[in-house]
Amino acid sequence: MITVLRLGHRLGRDDRISTHCGLVARALGADSIIYTGEKDDKMIESVKDVTERFGGKFSVGYEESFKKVIRNYKKRHFSVVHLTVYGLPIQKKIKKIRSSKKVLVIIGGEKVPPAVYHLADYNISVSSQPHSEVASLAVFLHDYFRGKELEKKFNKAKIRILPAERGKKVIEKR
Amino acid sequence: MITVLRLGHRLGRDDRISTHCGLVARALGADSIIYTGEKDDKMIESVKDVTERFGGKFSVGYEESFKKVIRNYKKRHFSVVHLTVYGLPIQKKIKKIRSSKKVLVIIGGEKVPPAVYHLADYNISVSSQPHSEVASLAVFLHDYFRGKELEKKFNKAKIRILPAERGKKVIEKR
Numbered sequence: 001m002i003t004v005l006r007l008g009h010r011l012g013r014d015d016r017i018s019t020h021c022g023l024v025a026r027a028l029g030a031d032s033i034i035y036t037g038e039k040d041d042k043m044i045e046s047v048k049d050v051t052e053r054f055g056g057k058f059s060v061g062y063e064e065s066f067k068k069v070i071r072n073y074k075k076r077h078f079s080v081v082h083l084t085v086y087g088l089p090i091q092k093k094i095k096k097i098r099s100s101k102k103v104l105v106i107i108g109g110e111k112v113p114p115a116v117y118h119l120a121d122y123n124i125s126v127s128s129q130p131h132s133e134v135a136s137l138a139v140f141l142h143d144y145f146r147g148k149e150l151e152k153k154f155n156k157a158k159i160r161i162l163p164a165e166r167g168k169k170v171i172e173k174r
Numbered sequence: 175m176i177t178v179l180r181l182g183h184r185l186g187r188d189d190r191i192s193t194h195c196g197l198v199a200r201a202l203g204a205d206s207i208i209y210t211g212e213k214d215d216k217m218i219e220s221v222k223d224v225t226e227r228f229g230g231k232f233s234v235g236y237e238e239s240f241k242k243v244i245r246n247y248k249k250r251h252f253s254v255v256h257l258t259v260y261g262l263p264i265q266k267k268i269k270k271i272r273s274s275k276k277v278l279v280i281i282g283g284e285k286v287p288p289a290v291y292h293l294a295d296y297n298i299s300v301s302s303q304p305h306s307e308v309a310s311l312a313v314f315l316h317d318y319f320r321g322k323e324l325e326k327k328f329n330k331a332k333i334r335i336l337p338a339e340r341g342k343k344v345i346e347k348r
Contacts, residue, residue, distance in 0.1 A: 016191055020306035027303035054303055085335055086342045091324050117340045126312075127324050128335040129201035129228055132194035135312035138305075142313050143321075150265050150301050161259055161302040166291045168260045 001102045002030040002144070003078070004137065005069055007116070008109030009037035020134045021107060022047035022060060028141035029149030030105070032059040036066045037109060055157025066106075070119045073104040080121045082106040083136040087123035094143050097122060105140060107133040175276045176204040176318070177252070178311065179243055181290070182283030183211035194308045195281060196221035196234060202315035203323030204279070206233040210240045211283060229331025240280075244293045247278040254295045256280040257310040261297035268317045271296060279314060281307040 004025040009018045018035065025033045026047070035044065044060050051058045063069050070080055079100035097103065106116060117123055126136040141149055162169040178199040183192045192209060199207045200221070209218065218234050225232045237243050244254055253274035271277065280290060291297055300310040315323055336343040 013190075016187075017194070020191070020308060023303075023305040024309040027301045027305040028309070050304060086338055086344075088337045088339060089324060091321055114341070123338070123340060125335075125337060127201045127326075128337060129197075129328065130224060131197040131201040132308050132312070134194060134306050134308040135198040135202070138300075138309035138312045139316050142316065147265055147317075150263060152301075154303065161299075161304075163262045163299060163302060164260055164297070165262060166297060167288075170260075 002141070003073065003104050004030050004033040005066065005104055005106045006033060006035050006109070007037065007066055007106065007112060009035050009040055009043070010109065011038045011040055014109060015040070015043055017134060018043055019046055021137060023050060024134055024138050024141070026051060026056065026058040028138055029145050029152055030141060031057070032061065034061045034063050034069055036063055036069070053158050054154055056154030066113070067115065067119070070104065076102070078102040078104040080104045080106065080119060081140070082116055082120035082123045083126065083133065083140055084108060084112065084117070084123050085125050085128060085130055087125040090124050090126050090140065090143060093122060093124055097124070098144060103144070105137065107137050176315070177247065177278050178204050178207040179240065179278055179280045180207060180209050180283070181211065181240055181280065181286060183209045183214055183217070184283065185212045185214055188283060189214070189217055191308060192217055193220055195311060197224060198308055198312050198315070200225060200230065200232040202312055203319050203326055204315060205231070206235065208235045208237050208243055210237055210243070227332050228328055230328030241289065241293070244278065250276070252276040252278040254278045254280065254293060255314070256290055256294035256297045257300065257307065257314055258282060258286065258291070258297050259299050259302060259304055261299040264298050264300050264314065264317060267296060267298055271298070272318060277318070279311065281311050
Protein backbone atom coordinates (compact mmCIF):
# COMPACT_ATOMS: atom_id res chain seq x y z
CA MET A 1 0.00 0.00 0.00
CA ILE A 2 1.57 3.27 -1.11
CA THR A 3 0.55 6.82 -0.36
CA VAL A 4 2.38 9.78 -1.90
CA LEU A 5 2.73 13.02 0.04
CA ARG A 6 3.45 15.99 -2.21
CA LEU A 7 4.77 18.93 -0.17
CA GLY A 8 4.39 22.66 -0.59
CA HIS A 9 2.14 23.04 -3.62
CA ARG A 10 1.95 26.62 -4.88
CA LEU A 11 -1.08 27.91 -6.78
CA GLY A 12 -0.35 28.64 -10.42
CA ARG A 13 3.35 27.92 -10.46
CA ASP A 14 3.14 24.24 -9.45
CA ASP A 15 -0.13 23.52 -11.19
CA ARG A 16 1.11 21.15 -13.87
CA ILE A 17 4.00 19.59 -11.94
CA SER A 18 1.66 18.74 -9.04
CA THR A 19 -0.92 17.34 -11.47
CA HIS A 20 1.79 15.18 -13.05
CA CYS A 21 2.81 13.94 -9.56
CA GLY A 22 -0.79 12.85 -8.96
CA LEU A 23 -1.17 11.15 -12.33
CA VAL A 24 2.15 9.33 -12.01
CA ALA A 25 1.24 8.15 -8.49
CA ARG A 26 -2.04 6.75 -9.84
CA ALA A 27 -0.66 5.26 -13.08
CA LEU A 28 2.34 3.59 -11.48
CA GLY A 29 0.62 1.78 -8.66
CA ALA A 30 0.22 4.08 -5.65
CA ASP A 31 -3.14 4.11 -3.87
CA SER A 32 -3.43 7.77 -3.02
CA ILE A 33 -1.81 11.19 -2.99
CA ILE A 34 -2.04 13.90 -0.37
CA TYR A 35 -1.06 17.49 -1.17
CA THR A 36 0.14 20.11 1.29
CA GLY A 37 0.89 23.79 0.64
CA GLU A 38 -1.63 26.09 -0.98
CA LYS A 39 -5.03 24.46 -1.34
CA ASP A 40 -5.81 24.02 -5.03
CA ASP A 41 -9.23 22.51 -5.65
CA LYS A 42 -8.95 22.81 -9.41
CA MET A 43 -5.67 20.89 -9.58
CA ILE A 44 -7.03 18.21 -7.22
CA GLU A 45 -10.19 17.93 -9.33
CA SER A 46 -8.14 17.41 -12.48
CA VAL A 47 -6.42 14.38 -10.90
CA LYS A 48 -9.74 13.01 -9.59
CA ASP A 49 -11.25 13.51 -13.03
CA VAL A 50 -8.65 11.20 -14.61
CA THR A 51 -9.48 8.48 -12.07
CA GLU A 52 -13.18 8.98 -12.77
CA ARG A 53 -12.63 8.44 -16.49
CA PHE A 54 -9.76 5.93 -16.57
CA GLY A 55 -10.89 3.81 -13.62
CA GLY A 56 -9.26 2.16 -10.65
CA LYS A 57 -9.28 3.16 -7.03
CA PHE A 58 -7.15 6.19 -6.29
CA SER A 59 -7.80 8.83 -3.70
CA VAL A 60 -6.64 12.43 -3.77
CA GLY A 61 -6.66 14.68 -0.75
CA TYR A 62 -5.33 17.84 0.85
CA GLU A 63 -3.89 18.37 4.35
CA GLU A 64 -2.59 21.54 5.90
CA SER A 65 0.13 19.98 8.04
CA PHE A 66 2.72 17.60 6.59
CA LYS A 67 3.81 16.74 10.13
CA LYS A 68 0.34 15.54 10.98
CA VAL A 69 0.25 13.36 7.85
CA ILE A 70 3.65 11.82 8.57
CA ARG A 71 2.75 11.14 12.20
CA ASN A 72 -0.56 9.55 11.23
CA TYR A 73 1.07 7.24 8.72
CA LYS A 74 3.84 6.32 11.15
CA LYS A 75 1.19 5.31 13.68
CA ARG A 76 -0.29 3.08 11.01
CA HIS A 77 3.15 1.42 10.53
CA PHE A 78 4.00 2.94 7.17
CA SER A 79 7.68 3.31 6.32
CA VAL A 80 8.37 6.92 5.43
CA VAL A 81 10.56 7.42 2.35
CA HIS A 82 11.56 10.96 1.43
CA LEU A 83 12.81 11.30 -2.15
CA THR A 84 15.55 13.92 -2.28
CA VAL A 85 18.66 14.51 -4.35
CA TYR A 86 20.59 14.64 -1.04
CA GLY A 87 19.61 11.14 0.09
CA LEU A 88 21.17 7.69 -0.16
CA PRO A 89 21.11 6.01 -3.60
CA ILE A 90 17.87 4.15 -4.32
CA GLN A 91 19.81 1.23 -5.81
CA LYS A 92 21.43 0.60 -2.39
CA LYS A 93 18.20 0.78 -0.38
CA ILE A 94 15.30 -0.41 -2.51
CA LYS A 95 15.47 -4.05 -1.33
CA LYS A 96 15.16 -2.96 2.26
CA ILE A 97 12.33 -0.55 1.47
CA ARG A 98 10.52 -3.24 -0.53
CA SER A 99 10.27 -5.31 2.63
CA SER A 100 7.83 -2.66 3.92
CA LYS A 101 4.41 -3.36 2.49
CA LYS A 102 3.12 0.07 3.55
CA VAL A 103 5.07 3.10 2.37
CA LEU A 104 4.50 6.84 2.56
CA VAL A 105 6.56 8.41 -0.25
CA ILE A 106 7.30 12.09 0.26
CA ILE A 107 8.20 14.33 -2.67
CA GLY A 108 9.25 17.90 -2.21
CA GLY A 109 8.31 21.23 -3.61
CA GLU A 110 10.89 23.99 -3.90
CA LYS A 111 11.92 24.23 -0.26
CA VAL A 112 11.61 21.16 1.90
CA PRO A 113 11.50 21.89 5.65
CA PRO A 114 14.45 20.28 7.53
CA ALA A 115 11.96 18.39 9.71
CA VAL A 116 11.10 16.17 6.74
CA TYR A 117 14.64 14.79 6.60
CA HIS A 118 14.39 13.91 10.27
CA LEU A 119 10.89 12.48 10.29
CA ALA A 120 11.66 10.22 7.31
CA ASP A 121 12.83 6.65 7.88
CA TYR A 122 14.76 6.89 4.61
CA ASN A 123 16.07 9.84 2.63
CA ILE A 124 16.54 8.42 -0.85
CA SER A 125 18.00 9.85 -4.06
CA VAL A 126 17.25 8.85 -7.62
CA SER A 127 20.72 9.94 -8.79
CA SER A 128 22.66 12.70 -7.03
CA GLN A 129 21.93 15.08 -9.90
CA PRO A 130 19.13 17.64 -9.77
CA HIS A 131 16.16 16.76 -11.96
CA SER A 132 12.47 16.31 -11.17
CA GLU A 133 10.19 15.08 -8.40
CA VAL A 134 7.91 13.65 -11.09
CA ALA A 135 10.78 11.53 -12.44
CA SER A 136 12.01 10.50 -8.99
CA LEU A 137 8.54 9.34 -8.02
CA ALA A 138 8.19 7.38 -11.27
CA VAL A 139 11.54 5.60 -10.91
CA PHE A 140 10.88 4.89 -7.23
CA LEU A 141 7.49 3.28 -7.94
CA HIS A 142 8.87 1.38 -10.93
CA ASP A 143 11.70 -0.07 -8.82
CA TYR A 144 9.56 -0.70 -5.75
CA PHE A 145 7.06 -2.72 -7.81
CA ARG A 146 9.80 -4.20 -10.06
CA GLY A 147 7.93 -3.11 -13.16
CA LYS A 148 4.79 -5.06 -12.25
CA GLU A 149 2.87 -1.79 -11.79
CA LEU A 150 2.85 -1.54 -15.60
CA GLU A 151 0.47 -4.54 -15.70
CA LYS A 152 -1.95 -3.05 -13.16
CA LYS A 153 -5.66 -3.27 -14.06
CA PHE A 154 -7.90 -0.25 -13.57
CA ASN A 155 -11.48 -1.33 -12.88
CA LYS A 156 -14.62 0.48 -13.94
CA ALA A 157 -12.86 2.55 -16.59
CA LYS A 158 -14.98 4.62 -18.92
CA ILE A 159 -12.02 5.02 -21.24
CA ARG A 160 -9.43 2.37 -22.03
CA ILE A 161 -6.37 2.82 -24.19
CA LEU A 162 -5.28 -0.34 -26.01
CA PRO A 163 -1.64 -0.74 -27.02
CA ALA A 164 -1.07 -0.03 -30.72
CA GLU A 165 1.95 -0.11 -32.97
CA ARG A 166 0.88 3.13 -34.66
CA GLY A 167 -1.93 5.58 -34.00
CA LYS A 168 -4.55 5.40 -31.26
CA LYS A 169 -6.86 2.63 -30.09
CA VAL A 170 -9.31 3.89 -27.52
CA ILE A 171 -12.45 2.22 -26.17
CA GLU A 172 -15.04 4.52 -24.63
CA LYS A 173 -18.06 3.33 -22.68
CA ARG A 174 -21.08 5.59 -22.97
CA MET B 175 24.15 7.43 -27.42
CA ILE B 176 20.77 8.93 -26.60
CA THR B 177 19.20 12.17 -27.76
CA VAL B 178 15.83 13.32 -26.49
CA LEU B 179 13.51 15.30 -28.75
CA ARG B 180 10.91 17.29 -26.82
CA LEU B 181 8.07 18.38 -29.09
CA GLY B 182 5.88 21.46 -29.10
CA HIS B 183 7.21 23.55 -26.22
CA ARG B 184 4.91 26.47 -25.35
CA LEU B 185 6.27 29.61 -23.72
CA GLY B 186 5.07 30.09 -20.17
CA ARG B 187 2.75 27.12 -19.92
CA ASP B 188 5.39 24.41 -20.52
CA ASP B 189 8.26 26.20 -18.85
CA ARG B 190 8.78 23.92 -15.89
CA ILE B 191 7.73 20.65 -17.50
CA SER B 192 10.16 21.24 -20.39
CA THR B 193 12.92 22.15 -17.93
CA HIS B 194 12.25 18.93 -16.02
CA CYS B 195 12.45 16.97 -19.30
CA GLY B 196 15.89 18.45 -19.94
CA LEU B 197 17.16 17.80 -16.42
CA VAL B 198 15.86 14.23 -16.41
CA ALA B 199 17.48 13.57 -19.80
CA ARG B 200 20.81 14.83 -18.45
CA ALA B 201 20.63 13.17 -15.02
CA LEU B 202 19.53 9.77 -16.31
CA GLY B 203 22.15 9.25 -18.98
CA ALA B 204 21.04 10.91 -22.23
CA ASP B 205 23.63 12.97 -24.14
CA SER B 206 21.46 15.79 -25.39
CA ILE B 207 18.00 17.26 -25.72
CA ILE B 208 16.48 19.16 -28.63
CA TYR B 209 13.35 21.25 -28.18
CA THR B 210 10.82 22.16 -30.86
CA GLY B 211 7.81 24.46 -30.59
CA GLU B 212 8.12 28.03 -29.33
CA LYS B 213 11.74 29.08 -28.91
CA ASP B 214 12.47 29.67 -25.24
CA ASP B 215 16.01 30.85 -24.59
CA LYS B 216 15.42 31.31 -20.88
CA MET B 217 14.24 27.73 -20.39
CA ILE B 218 17.12 26.39 -22.48
CA GLU B 219 19.59 28.48 -20.47
CA SER B 220 18.25 27.07 -17.21
CA VAL B 221 19.03 23.53 -18.39
CA LYS B 222 22.47 24.56 -19.67
CA ASP B 223 23.14 26.27 -16.38
CA VAL B 224 22.64 23.03 -14.45
CA THR B 225 25.16 21.27 -16.72
CA GLU B 226 27.57 24.14 -16.24
CA ARG B 227 27.36 23.79 -12.45
CA PHE B 228 26.87 20.05 -11.98
CA GLY B 229 29.22 18.89 -14.73
CA GLY B 230 29.23 16.27 -17.45
CA LYS B 231 28.74 16.65 -21.16
CA PHE B 232 25.18 17.42 -22.12
CA SER B 233 24.03 19.52 -25.01
CA VAL B 234 20.78 21.45 -25.28
CA GLY B 235 19.42 22.80 -28.52
CA TYR B 236 16.41 24.13 -30.39
CA GLU B 237 15.13 23.20 -33.86
CA GLU B 238 12.12 24.53 -35.69
CA SER B 239 11.19 21.35 -37.55
CA PHE B 240 10.77 18.04 -35.75
CA LYS B 241 10.64 16.29 -39.11
CA LYS B 242 14.08 17.58 -39.99
CA VAL B 243 15.46 16.36 -36.64
CA ILE B 244 13.95 12.90 -37.06
CA ARG B 245 15.21 12.58 -40.64
CA ASN B 246 18.71 13.70 -39.64
CA TYR B 247 18.91 11.17 -36.84
CA LYS B 248 17.53 8.39 -39.03
CA LYS B 249 20.27 9.11 -41.55
CA ARG B 250 22.77 8.72 -38.71
CA HIS B 251 21.25 5.30 -37.92
CA PHE B 252 19.48 6.21 -34.71
CA SER B 253 16.44 4.14 -33.74
CA VAL B 254 13.51 6.47 -33.21
CA VAL B 255 11.41 5.73 -30.12
CA HIS B 256 8.29 7.80 -29.54
CA LEU B 257 6.96 7.61 -25.98
CA THR B 258 3.18 7.78 -26.03
CA VAL B 259 0.36 6.40 -23.90
CA TYR B 260 -1.04 4.86 -27.12
CA GLY B 261 2.05 2.79 -27.91
CA LEU B 262 3.13 -0.79 -27.23
CA PRO B 263 4.15 -1.63 -23.64
CA ILE B 264 7.77 -0.80 -22.84
CA GLN B 265 8.17 -4.10 -20.99
CA LYS B 266 7.50 -6.00 -24.25
CA LYS B 267 9.91 -3.95 -26.38
CA ILE B 268 12.79 -2.70 -24.26
CA LYS B 269 15.08 -5.66 -25.04
CA LYS B 270 14.75 -5.04 -28.75
CA ILE B 271 15.28 -1.29 -28.32
CA ARG B 272 18.32 -1.89 -26.13
CA SER B 273 20.02 -3.62 -29.06
CA SER B 274 20.16 -0.16 -30.71
CA LYS B 275 23.14 1.74 -29.35
CA LYS B 276 21.89 5.04 -30.83
CA VAL B 277 18.38 6.12 -29.90
CA LEU B 278 16.35 9.27 -30.50
CA VAL B 279 13.65 9.37 -27.81
CA ILE B 280 10.68 11.58 -28.69
CA ILE B 281 8.40 12.96 -25.98
CA GLY B 282 5.29 14.90 -26.80
CA GLY B 283 3.73 18.12 -25.79
CA GLU B 284 -0.04 18.52 -25.67
CA LYS B 285 -0.82 17.63 -29.29
CA VAL B 286 1.54 15.31 -31.12
CA PRO B 287 1.29 15.52 -34.93
CA PRO B 288 0.21 12.19 -36.51
CA ALA B 289 3.42 12.17 -38.58
CA VAL B 290 5.41 11.41 -35.41
CA TYR B 291 3.63 8.06 -34.97
CA HIS B 292 4.57 7.16 -38.54
CA LEU B 293 8.14 8.41 -38.54
CA ALA B 294 8.93 6.55 -35.31
CA ASP B 295 10.43 3.07 -35.44
CA TYR B 296 8.69 2.32 -32.15
CA ASN B 297 5.68 3.88 -30.43
CA ILE B 298 6.12 2.87 -26.81
CA SER B 299 3.95 3.34 -23.73
CA VAL B 300 5.01 3.48 -20.10
CA SER B 301 1.65 2.11 -18.90
CA SER B 302 -1.56 2.71 -20.88
CA GLN B 303 -2.70 5.27 -18.32
CA PRO B 304 -2.28 9.00 -18.84
CA HIS B 305 0.45 10.54 -16.69
CA SER B 306 3.56 12.55 -17.58
CA GLU B 307 6.19 12.84 -20.29
CA VAL B 308 8.73 13.57 -17.56
CA ALA B 309 7.92 10.25 -15.88
CA SER B 310 7.82 8.29 -19.14
CA LEU B 311 11.23 9.60 -20.11
CA ALA B 312 12.65 8.72 -16.69
CA VAL B 313 11.32 5.15 -16.71
CA PHE B 314 12.44 4.67 -20.31
CA LEU B 315 16.02 5.76 -19.58
CA HIS B 316 16.11 3.76 -16.34
CA ASP B 317 15.01 0.59 -18.18
CA TYR B 318 17.17 1.22 -21.24
CA PHE B 319 20.30 1.55 -19.09
CA ARG B 320 19.13 -1.12 -16.59
CA GLY B 321 19.66 1.27 -13.71
CA LYS B 322 23.36 1.78 -14.52
CA GLU B 323 22.65 5.43 -15.40
CA LEU B 324 22.36 6.04 -11.65
CA GLU B 325 26.11 5.38 -11.33
CA LYS B 326 27.07 7.82 -14.11
CA LYS B 327 29.94 10.20 -13.34
CA PHE B 328 29.68 13.88 -14.24
CA ASN B 329 33.09 15.38 -14.94
CA LYS B 330 34.21 18.91 -14.18
CA ALA B 331 31.42 19.55 -11.73
CA LYS B 332 31.55 22.77 -9.72
CA ILE B 333 28.96 21.36 -7.35
CA ARG B 334 28.74 17.77 -6.17
CA ILE B 335 26.06 16.31 -3.95
CA LEU B 336 27.23 13.45 -1.77
CA PRO B 337 24.73 10.85 -0.56
CA ALA B 338 23.70 11.39 3.05
CA GLU B 339 21.38 9.59 5.40
CA ARG B 340 19.98 12.89 6.72
CA GLY B 341 20.48 16.49 5.68
CA LYS B 342 22.68 17.80 2.88
CA LYS B 343 26.30 17.12 1.93
CA VAL B 344 27.41 19.40 -0.86
CA ILE B 345 30.92 20.10 -2.16
CA GLU B 346 31.42 23.33 -4.05
CA LYS B 347 34.55 24.23 -5.99
CA ARG B 348 35.27 27.93 -6.11
